[in-house]
Amino acid sequence: MSERRLHFSRATILRRKITNNLMIGLCAVCVLLALIPLALILFYTVREGIGAINLEFFTHLPKPVGETGGGMANAIVGTLIMMGMSAMIGVPVGILCGVYLSEYGRNRFASVVRFLVEVMSGLPSIIVGIFTYALVVKPMGRFSAYAGAVALAVLMIPTITKTTDELLKLVPNTLREAALALGAPQWIVNTRIVLRAAAKGIVTAVMLSVARVAGETAPLLFTAMNNRFWHNTLDQPIASLPVQIYTYATSPYDDWHAQAWAGATVLIVIVFVLSVVVRVVSGGKFTVQQ
Amino acid sequence: METPQAVQGTPAGAAVPSEIRSLIAKAKSSVGDGVFFALCAFAAVLIVLVIAGLIGQLIASSQLSIHKFGTSFLTSKVWDPVNEEYGAATFLYGTVVSSLLGLLLALPLSLGIAVFLVEVSGQTMRTILSFLVETLAAIPSIVYGVWGIFVMVPYIQEHVAMPLSEKFGESIPFLAGPAMGPSMLSASCILVVMILPIITSISRDVMLSIPMSQREAALALGSTKWESIKIVLANARWGILGAIILGLGRALGETMAVTLVIGNSPQISSSILQPAYTMASVIANEFTEATSEMYTSALIEVGLVLLITTFVVNMLARLLVWSVARRTSTGGRS
Numbered sequence: 001m002s003e004r005r006l007h008f009s010r011a012t013i014l015r016r017k018i019t020n021n022l023m024i025g026l027c028a029v030c031v032l033l034a035l036i037p038l039a040l041i042l043f044y045t046v047r048e049g050i051g052a053i054n055l056e057f058f059t060h061l062p063k064p065v066g067e068t069g070g071g072m073a074n075a076i077v078g079t080l081i082m083m084g085m086s087a088m089i090g091v092p093v094g095i096l097c098g099v100y101l102s103e104y105g106r107n108r109f110a111s112v113v114r115f116l117v118e119v120m121s122g123l124p125s126i127i128v129g130i131f132t133y134a135l136v137v138k139p140m141g142r143f144s145a146y147a148g149a150v151a152l153a154v155l156m157i158p159t160i161t162k163t164t165d166e167l168l169k170l171v172p173n174t175l176r177e178a179a180l181a182l183g184a185p186q187w188i189v190n191t192r193i194v195l196r197a198a199a200k201g202i203v204t205a206v207m208l209s210v211a212r213v214a215g216e217t218a219p220l221l222f223t224a225m226n227n228r229f230w231h232n233t234l235d236q237p238i239a240s241l242p243v244q245i246y247t248y249a250t251s252p253y254d255d256w257h258a259q260a261w262a263g264a265t266v267l268i269v270i271v272f273v274l275s276v277v278v279r280v281v282s283g284g285k286f287t288v289q290q
Numbered sequence: 291m292e293t294p295q296a297v298q299g300t301p302a303g304a305a306v307p308s309e310i311r312s313l314i315a316k317a318k319s320s321v322g323d324g325v326f327f328a329l330c331a332f333a334a335v336l337i338v339l340v341i342a343g344l345i346g347q348l349i350a351s352s353q354l355s356i357h358k359f360g361t362s363f364l365t366s367k368v369w370d371p372v373n374e375e376y377g378a379a380t381f382l383y384g385t386v387v388s389s390l391l392g393l394l395l396a397l398p399l400s401l402g403i404a405v406f407l408v409e410v411s412g413q414t415m416r417t418i419l420s421f422l423v424e425t426l427a428a429i430p431s432i433v434y435g436v437w438g439i440f441v442m443v444p445y446i447q448e449h450v451a452m453p454l455s456e457k458f459g460e461s462i463p464f465l466a467g468p469a470m471g472p473s474m475l476s477a478s479c480i481l482v483v484m485i486l487p488i489i490t491s492i493s494r495d496v497m498l499s500i501p502m503s504q505r506e507a508a509l510a511l512g513s514t515k516w517e518s519i520k521i522v523l524a525n526a527r528w529g530i531l532g533a534i535i536l537g538l539g540r541a542l543g544e545t546m547a548v549t550l551v552i553g554n555s556p557q558i559s560s561s562i563l564q565p566a567y568t569m570a571s572v573i574a575n576e577f578t579e580a581t582s583e584m585y586t587s588a589l590i591e592v593g594l595v596l597l598i599t600t601f602v603v604n605m606l607a608r609l610l611v612w613s614v615a616r617r618t619s620t621g622g623r624s
Contacts, residue, residue: 016514016517017514019514019516020514020515020516020517023516023519024406024410024515024516026402027402027403027405027406027410028406028410029402030398030399030400030401030402030403030406031402031403031406031407031419033399034399034403034423034426034483034486034490035422037426037483038422038425038426040437040441041429041433041434041437041483044437044440044441045433045436045437048440092333093333093336093337094333096329096330096332096333096334097330097333097334097336097337099330100330100331100333100334101334103330104327104330104331109334110334112338113334113337113338116337116338116341117337118604118605118608119341119601119604119605120337120340120341122539122543122600122601122604123344123543123597123600124542124543124544124545124570124596124597124600125543125545126543126545126570126573126574126593126596127344127348127543127593127596127597128344129573129577130347130348130351130573130577130590130593131343131344131347131348133577134347134351135343135347154340157337157340161337185320185322185323186323186326186327187322187323187325187326187327188322190326191326211428212428214430215429215430215431215432215433216430216431217430217431217432217545217546218431218545218546218570218574221574221577221578222577222578225578242430242432242546245432245433245436246432246435246546246550249432249435249436249439249440249550250550257440260436261436261440264432264433264436264437267430267432267433268429268430268433271428271429271430272428275425275428
């Protein structure tokens, strides 16, 4: 009787041990399966792209079909310009809204805003494109760099606001109280004490959101459009790296496919450099210069 | 109010400027306070205006199509710009099916990774692997698209779709041929890689917040590692569900990568090896080509449907994640 029970439980133990090892092994396999596409994407992009990357790629305009060579100078500059412009709109609005939520946000209106920021962070980027088209492109009568920047700013704001709000809440109240007790007015406390204490995290959030919009294509398709030449002014259609890659990737020409790969490589490098800078910034010491 | 100078008996002439000075300082600070508050409140109001404007704009611009087609817009499969007949059923089908299929494939993978990160690997390995998985989220959607169209689609067509349709095509309608490269399956595969990071990282955070005592209790009663993990997963189920729905929301709105690999053909096919079309893709492809007002209006109504879908899905997810975050106690793994 007792022997049988022992025998039975041994089998059970064995079964449980096997299940245990099997499932944990499967989890490890899952990790490998996720790393394979990462490795493949980086490998193929760099392998296919590196061939078309040369000085000409960074300094020349796209060539017409049939002519080899040419570059994406206008698209690279266009992307950088729109990143800068959208940051100029998105960063102040995002941070100020975050300050409002954290420092003045103990009312009904603030909880509505908090909810809307959540909504905004889940907006499909193509919808933001339609909205910007109706808001900026239609009244202006043409596609423009401004419209592209507005679309990107709308995508940038929720990340910055949410992070600012969360980080400012982590700033201990004793800091605010000490500053107020010394006679500093509220706004000095907010700008020089509270925001400064959270500066490192906010800079990280800003960089991450800029890196994110650098790769956005969908909202630019019908706001900034595309331009095969240099833009003369910012109220004209402007080329951008993601849209140029899209145009080339959907074309039937091998030359253009090579250019698309090269553009993708440059885009990945831009995004990764920003991410690495974020790591350095958030790992090292950072203070805001007054 | 007496100034200290007056009490100490300093000349009255000296006391006045200092009083004025303090008044000025006070006025200045209240002006500063007012201005700064106004700026912050303006930014907050701006958010409200943007969302209200966005929804209002979409509704206003799609009136033409809403009035003409009514509810049949959602059920009609006809998308005919020449005869001005529009229905979004094919796009709705493409968006929902590709997202759900992607989710179905991404879910076991993400959960496996989250379990490995939280329960199996050590601190250093967790940091490194988390970084790598989050790198997947940092790759721009267009790069996924380029890789998808030139590398993944040909591979899937040759090594996955064709064998599948040859073996099972006649018996299972899901896998009926002819096997195409750009297809629902390709779109789902690219979505798997794109939503995997978000599901993984939220599930990981939820599992990390499950108290250590739960695992210790299970292990003390003699359970194996896997049995204790099952208890952790059971405790984390609502948070994980939130993560899944958030991933779904991401998949529904994804545009560029899907546009490049789904084949962009407005049809409802029971086979996942056939091309399809999604709501986001049709807007991306046809918005600038829309020549008539009705065409634009119909495309914007597609956008409105997409907005409502993602909105509902995202809110559901947020509510779940929030309710879990409120309940979680301290003492989890860190």
